[in-house]
Amino acid sequence: MTQQTVTEVPVALIDPGDNDREAFDPTGLRELAASIAEHGLAQPITVRPMLGGRYQIVAGERRWRAHQLLQRVTIPALVRSLSDEQASGIMLLENIHRAELNPIEEARAYRKRMTQFGWDEERLAREANVPAGRVRLRLALLDIVPEAQDLVKAGQMGVKYAYVLRDLDVNRQRIALRYLAEVDTPRIREFRKLCARLLEEQAQEAMFDMAAFMTTVQDARDAEAAARPERIIPVVADLPAMRKARSTAQALERYIRDLLDGGYEEAAAVVGTAYRGLLQHQIVQFPQGASPLIPGETLADQGRA
Secondary structure (H helix, E strand, O other), X not given: OOOOOEEEEEHHHEEOOOOOOOOOOHHXXXXXXXXXXXXXXXOOEEEEEOHHHOXXXXXXXXXXHHHHHOOOOEEEEEEOOOOHHHHHHHHHHXXXXXXXXXXXXXXXXXXXXXXXXXXXXXXXXXXXXXXXXXXXXXXXXXXXXXXXXXXXXXXXXXXXXHHXXXXXXXXXXXXXXXXHHHOOOOOHHHHHHHHHHHHHHHHHOOOOOHHHHXXXXXXXXXXXXXXXXXXXXXXXXXXXXXXXXXXXHHHHHHHHHHHHHOOOHHHHHHHHHHHHHHHHOOOOOOOOOXXXXXXXXXXXXXXXX
């Protein structure tokens, strides 16, 4: 393999390429700039020469923008003569595995190359080094309504929900989105049932009753809650107050003994269990050389010793 030479290219002579990333997080860019300022640039960017002595970014736009924030004059770069299609392939690989595109950006990146270069799903998967199934599913996200795409981009709706939407027409997709807006804790199985019912009625050109479906959802949740065994938590009144001590461990020790002396053995066991966990995880420490009251099955006997 031919070794490529890294060249210091003037930052001012570099232009962005046709990047798949639609937005750059300002906080992330500042953090990247701070890292470069402290540790240097770990990997040079890749550019290609253009007319007029300028360069276009093929890979590394975030690193270039971070250098702009640092007001650096030059940036280490690999200068490569590439066609539009070659540059697009490199950019796709870079963006999928390094830039962490959101699912909608990734889908649009695939669609753009299908339109520009006639790539099929197999070619896209090969260039991006991802399974073909992922390409197919991401492309399906472009079939959902814009407001649903915005929810996916913002991380407010998971792709599992989006994939369920894709076979519905525009109006029924918006009906399904009402479920996500009206339910405090959406569940994917409920959403699948909703979309299956909408799809069935779509085939029959029937009207959907959202209010009736939401009533069914609530009834199912109520029945589920009623079927759970009820947890009975005993309430103990008039427990002694915890006395002050020099450390948390000593305060818990005294409190366990006070509870035992007062006949509150169950409460002492509860506090003792918590105390054991604190000791085991070294959240509290008993004075060195002392012998702590280790709670356990013989807690009462230890307390009376």
